[in-house]
Amino acid sequence: MADLSAFPITARWPAAQKDRLQLYAMPTPNGVKVSIMLEEVGLPYEPHFIDIMAGESQSDAFRSLNPNGKIPAILDPDGPGGAPIALFESGAILIYLAEKMGRLLPEDPIARYQTIQWVMFQMGGLGPMTGQMGFFTKFAGKDWEDKRPRDRFVTEVRRILGVMDGVLADREWFMGEDYTIADVSMIGWVNAIPNFYGVSDLVGFDGFTNVNAWLERALARPAVQRGLGIPARG
Structure with a gap:
């Protein structure tokens, strides 16, 4: 040990x-x-x-x-x-x-790198932009009189959701039929838009029907249901 x-x-x-x-x-x-x-x-x-x-x-x-x-x-x-x-x-x-x-990571080298590219997409785009939007809608930034910073990030989150929605138009998961770490990386952030930050209307979340269907599939997975509450507050 x-x-x-x-x-x-x-x-x-x-x-x-x-x-x-x-x-x-x-x-x-x-x-x-x-x-x-x-x-x-x-x-x-x-x-x-x-x-x-x-x-x-x-x-x-x-x-x-x-x-x-x-x-x-x-x-x-x-x-x-x-x-x-x-x-x-x-x-x-x-x-x-x-x-x-x-x-949850394909062995095929091409599929492997394509999966990792979606993880990087989340790390460099979806996560940071959604987090910044959250600052200006839920946390201290919401009280700022100047709404241009908020609108900058709302617009970018909307754009990113559009990219995701297009990709998911003909597939169940980001790598097609296979659920991978690409999906795992995005679940928490996409789920936060309606269920933590409460900005569905602001970003037009309901209009991204393919993203909504993907999120529904992801949230139905027992492991996701458990993982969303871990670690529990002591």
Whole structure:
């Protein structure tokens, strides 16, 4: 069994099951990417709730694992070659888990890179733009009198949803018939538009019928239903 005491984060959030992957997250659109993935592939893990609103992700203990101070992050005691590995950045974690478990990432090289390109699309577009829109519609930015910043991000989210809607016009998942990490990466963010940020009307969400149908299929998956609530608040 790996000695996790070498990782300072375990002093603040001790591992009760040291042989299991340790997940440090909060059920935000970014955080649930990893919990959904872990539920999908069936890898045993131990979740730790990181209260980002209380500044826990900026603590020395958390930043010892992720110097960028963002959730999610993982510590896998059984990494490559049996050595522990610590990882942050949700996209990197999804790729790592897919390769570790041999699930949700095609073996065919062309399909593999096409899947990863959609993960990068989420990481560089859907996630950041939706998060910024959320700041200007739900959080402090909503009180700003100047609505031009809000409208900038609303317009970009609407454009991105249009891209997604076009791709999903003739397929069930982003890679066709196969559900992959491309879908896993996007579920939390798309779900947040109507169900967390409450901006369906603002972005015309109901008009993106293919995205809505995709989201409905995704939310019907038992692993997604479980993952959206993990880690539970302690």
